[in-house]
Amino acid sequence: xxxxxxxxxxxxxxxxxxxxxxxxxxxxxxxxxxxxxxxxxxxxxxxxxxxxxxxxxxxxxxxxxxxxxxxxxxxxxxxxxxxxxxxxxxxxxxxxxxxxxxxxxxxxxxxxxxxxxxxxxxxxxxxxxxxxxxxxxxxxxxxxxxxxxxxxxxxxxxxxxxxxxxxxxxxxxxxxxxxxxxxxxxxxxxxxxxxxxxxxxxxxxxxxxxxxxxxxxxxxxxxxxxxxxxxxxxxxxxxxxxxxxxxxxxxxxxxxxxxxxxxxxxxxxxxxxxxxxxxxxxxxxxxxxxxxxxxxxxxxxxxxxxxxxxxxxxxxxxxxxxxxxxxxxxxxxxxxxxxxxxxxxxxxxxxxxxxxxxxxxxxxxxxxxxxxxxxxxxxxxxxxxxxxxxxxxxxxxxxxxxxxxxxxxxxxxxxxxxxxxxxxxxxxxxxxxxxxxxxxxxxxxxxxxxxxxxxxxxxxxxxxxxxxxxxxxxxxxxxxxxxxxxxxxxxxxxxxxxxxxxxxxxxxxxxxxxxxxxxxxxxxxxxxxxxxxxxxxxxxxxxxxxxxxxxxxxxxxxxxxxxxxxxxx
Numbered sequence: 235x236x237x238x239x240x241x242x243x244x245x246x247x248x249x250x251x252x253x254x255x256x257x258x259x260x261x262x263x264x265x266x267x268x269x270x271x272x273x274x275x276x277x278x279x280x281x282x283x284x285x286x287x288x289x290x291x292x293x294x295x296x297x298x299x300x301x302x303x304x305x306x307x308x309x310x311x312x313x314x315x316x317x318x319x320x321x322x323x324x325x326x327x328x329x330x331x332x333x334x335x336x337x338x339x340x341x342x343x344x345x346x347x348x349x350x351x352x353x354x355x356x357x358x359x360x361x362x363x364x365x366x367x368x369x370x371x372x373x374x375x376x377x378x379x380x381x382x383x384x385x386x387x388x389x390x391x392x393x394x395x396x397x398x399x400x401x402x403x404x405x406x407x408x409x410x411x412x413x414x415x416x417x418x419x420x421x422x423x424x425x426x427x428x429x430x431x432x433x434x435x436x437x438x439x440x441x442x443x444x445x446x447x448x449x450x451x452x453x454x455x456x457x458x459x460x461x462x463x464x465x466x467x468x469x470x471x472x473x474x475x476x477x478x479x480x481x482x483x484x485x486x487x488x489x490x491x492x493x494x495x496x497x498x499x500x501x502x503x504x505x506x507x508x509x510x511x512x513x514x515x516x517x518x519x520x521x522x523x524x525x526x527x528x529x530x531x532x533x534x535x536x537x538x539x540x541x542x543x544x545x546x547x548x549x550x551x552x553x554x555x556x557x558x559x560x561x562x563x564x565x566x567x568x569x570x571x572x573x574x575x576x577x578x579x580x581x582x583x584x585x586x587x588x589x590x591x592x593x594x595x596x597x598x599x600x601x602x603x604x605x606x607x608x609x610x611x612x613x614x615x616x617x618x619x620x621x622x623x624x625x626x627x628x629x630x631x632x633x634x635x636x637x638x639x640x641x642x643x644x645x646x647x648x649x650x651x652x653x654x655x656x657x658x659x660x661x662x663x664x665x666x667x668x669x670x671x672x673x674x675x676x677x678x679x680x681x682x683x684x685x686x687x688x689x690x691x692x693x694x695x696x697x698x699x700x701x702x703x704x705x706x707x708x709x710x711x712x713x714x715x716x717x718x719x720x721x722x723x724x725x726x727x728x729x730x731x732x733x734x735x736x737x738x739x740x741x742x743x744x745x746x747x748x749x750x751x752x753x754x755x756x757x758x759x760x761x762x763x764x765x766x767x768x769x770x771x772x773x774x775x776x777x778x779x780x781x782x783x784x785x786x787x788x789x790x791x792x793x794x795x796x797x798x799x800x801x802x803x
Contacts, residue, residue, distance in 0.1 A: 235406075239368040239399040240265035243332065246375040247276045249407045252303050254279055254294065254667055256287040260307025262334025262347065265399040267305075279667060279696060282688040284311050286660035288318020288389075289686070292327045293664030296647045297622055299452060301382050302327070302664065307334045309347030312393075313354065317654060319389045320358035324651025325473060326450060328387035330378045337397040338366055351393040360388030368401040376408045385418030386538040387450055418537060422554030422562060430533040430550045431566045433506050435574060437531075439582045440466040441504035443489065443518075446473030446650070447511015447536060451556035454478070454643040457510065460560055463567055465574050467586055469497040471512050472635055475646045480639035481619070486586065487595075490518040491787045492632040495594035496586055498785070498793040502528055503585075509534045511556045514546040515651075516789075522546055524792030535559045594785045594798050595636055604753050606630065606705040606777045609760075610637040613675060613703060616760040621673040622665045624648065626658040626682030629711035632783045634677040656685025662700045663692060673701070673764060680706040680733055680774075690743040693770050701763050702772045704736055707779045715782045719803065740772035749774045 237245065243266050247255065256279045259267045270278050281287045284306045291302030302322075306315045312333040322329045336345040352364050361381050363374050371394065378390040434440050442464070448457050454477045461468045461484055469489045470477050478485055487494030489501050501507065501519070507530055512518070519525045522545050534541075534548040535556055542551045552559055597607045610633050613621070619639055624647040625631040631648055640646050647665055649657040662676040683704055693700060705711075710728040717725050737747025746769045750759045756775065763771035786797045797803065 235404065236402050237405040238265065238269075238402050239371050239394065240269040242368070242371045242405050243375065243394070243399065244269040244273060244276060245405060246372055246407060247303065250301070250375075250379050252276050252301070255303045255305050256281055256290040256294070256664065257305030258284050258287055258307070258311065260311045260334060260347070262308035262311075262336060262396045263305060263399070265396065266332070266334070279663070280692065281660065282691050283686060284314035285317050285656060286663075286686050286689045286692070288315045288322065288329060288331060289657050289660035290664035290667075291329050292318060292322045293624060293647050293661030294668045295328050295664075296661075297644050297665045298668045299644070301379055302329045304329065304331045306331065307347070308336055308351070309349050311347075312351050313349055316355060316358065317656075319355055319391065321649050321652045321654045321657060322389040323358045323360065325649065326387045326446060327389065328382040329389040330382050331389060331391045333391060333393045334399070335364070335393045335395040338395045339397070341395065351391065355391045358389075359391050362391040362393065364393045365398055366395065368398050368403045371398070372405060372407050373411070376411050377413065380411045381416065385416075419539070419553050420537070420555040420558055422535065422552045422559040424562065426550055426552045427559060427562050428566060430508065430552060431563055431570065433531050433533060433550065434464055434466075434508060435570065435572050437466075437506035438578055439503065439505040440464060440508070440579075441500050441506070442466060442468040442508045442510065443471075443501060443512055444468065444474045444477050444510045445471040445512025447556045448474055448477035449643045451511060451537070453511070453557035453560050456557060456560035456564060460564055460567075463564065463574065465576050465579055467500050469493070469501065471518055472648065473650045474512065475635060476640035476643040479641040481641055488635055489793070491520070492636070492783050492785060495592045495785055495796060495798060496589035498787070498796060499589045500586060502793045504530055506531045507533070509548070510560070511536060513541045513544065519546065520787050520792050520795075521790055592798065597781075601753070601778065603778045604750065604756060604775050606633050606707070606775070606781055607637050608753065609703065609705060609756055609775050609777070610634050610677065612757045612760055613677070614638045616757065616764055617673050617675065621645070621675045622647065622669060624658045624662040624665060624674070624676045626678045626685070627653045627655050628679050628682060629707075629715065629783050630677050630679045630682070630705040633705070655682040658682060659686050659689050659700070659702065663689060663696075663698055666698045666700055667696070675701045675703055677703045677705065679711055680704060680708065680730060680736070681710050683736075690740065690745060690770070694744045697768070698770060699766070699768050700770050702770070704772065704774045705777050706736070706774055707777045707781070708733065709779060712783070718782070719797070720788070736772055736774040740770070745770040745772055747772045747774070749776070751776045
């Protein structure tokens with residue numbers, strides 16, 4: 235079968251059972267767009283900015299365990315996409331980005347809309363390709379999907395010159411791919427796993443610290459069984475929320491800079507710490523030297539060997555798939571005659587109960603202005619805790635993580651490693667397209683939402699009834715908080731002096747807009763919004779401008795050096 239390069243691209247997408255491509259056309263990809271137009275198996279979603287395309291593909295991927303796909307043109311098309319690519323890279327999200335490139339003869343000649351896509355994206359991809367031969371399109375795309383999904387997932391860029399998409403060759407899609415230089419380890423070392431299980435059984439103060447790797451490996455159910463078998467406390471990182479039920483009594487909340495008092499104290503003072511699919515990043519453990527001052531045994535499970543002992547020296551490294559290692563641990567626990575000793579853990583749980591007694595997430599529930607925490611609590615109540623929640627980045631993100639209790643994986647979609655403002659709305663589009671009957675809420679702030687607000691147009695075109703929960707405090711909230719606490723109340727360029735009427739702006743895009751000014755109207759507005767199952771509703775909550783996110787660990791400080799409220803300042 236002889237096909238053009240563009241036909242091969244589309245045929246490859248069909249072979250990979252791709253349902254949706256998020257993209258924006260341009261000259262270098264017109265042959266591909268023409269072939270997409272001629273078929274119906276792969277549907278295209280026209281975004282309004284290439285950053286939105288990759289974020290939408292990313293949201294689709296994170297909520298489904300499938301590879302998200304974006305299609306962008308050369309030059310400014312692919313440079314606009316870089317923020318989305320870097321976001322997916324930092325959070326290990328499986329995304330394939332197909333970009334157009336100028337004709338091969340023009341590469342390196344400063345041609346119109348030419349950039350060095352491979353060079354620009356190299357630092358923020360799992361891998362990238364420049365395809366110079368039409369015969370290489372099919373095997374390259376096969377590699378791209380394999381690389382994006384296997385091992386530690388991540389974004390892969392395939393750059394295709396325009397003339398290559400026009401040339402023809404015989405088409406055959408590879409049934410399998412073998413890459414000599416890429417063989418991720420999936421099975422953990424049995425001796426190390428046995429050692430880890432024994433440490434956990436002998437521990438008097440065990441603690442499980444789980445991250446996004448649990449979600450990516452589809453290991454939430456196995457993690458839950460392990461934690462309940464051990465009878466120990468557990469914490470989920472920002473990226474790991476939903477990996478263990480947030481309403482369960484063994485869950486201590488999120489750890490780290492804005493984690494709970496009890497989670498941070500347990501992380502610091504446990505005697506055995508099992509880290510699963512987490513990387514001990516700076517926002518979780520703060521200062522590594524301070525974290526190391528308390529002696530403990532650390533077990534670290536991760537599919538990426540470069541993540542182990544990168545920031546914290548561990549005692550039992552286990553390289554392998556999180557799901558595989560957890561199943562092996564559970565099997566060994568079942569076979570071991572020694573059972574977890576609940577009585578031996580009683581002093582540990584008593585100490586945790588004392589830490590919990592600090593009520594580190596308390597806020598003024600009787601305030602005459604809308605408290606952002608209250609909005610998130612009501613969102614949880616109105617949705618029954620069953621919504622897919624996306625966020626942008628800032629204070630609203632932390633409040634959503636603290637106050638919305640995620641019992642299931644893949645329902646929490648946020649930008650963690652890169653901290654990308656503008657992520658929430660296009661990610662919510664990808665989630666809603668993947669789950670057309672689900673409740674999808676985008677929790678955002680008045681600054682973040684404006685980064686990709688043009689995607690309201692996409693939502694109208696494709697009838698995506700997302701509920702946008704805008705916690706509007708008229709400030710770059712997290713920036714203002716740091717300026718208050720660490721920069722002498724000098725609010726340099728953090729106040730939004732000119733804002734649109736978001737409700738009317740949403741209406742201009744053809745959606746429903748609501749402005750909510752009083753605490754007593756919060757629940758009613760949310761219930762009304764979610765009753766409108768076919769409408770995108772933009773809820774603009776006028777929240778307390780002075781509210782800060784607590785607890786807080788100052789950058790560079792240790793986990794236990796927490797600011798719990800304004801009284802600690």
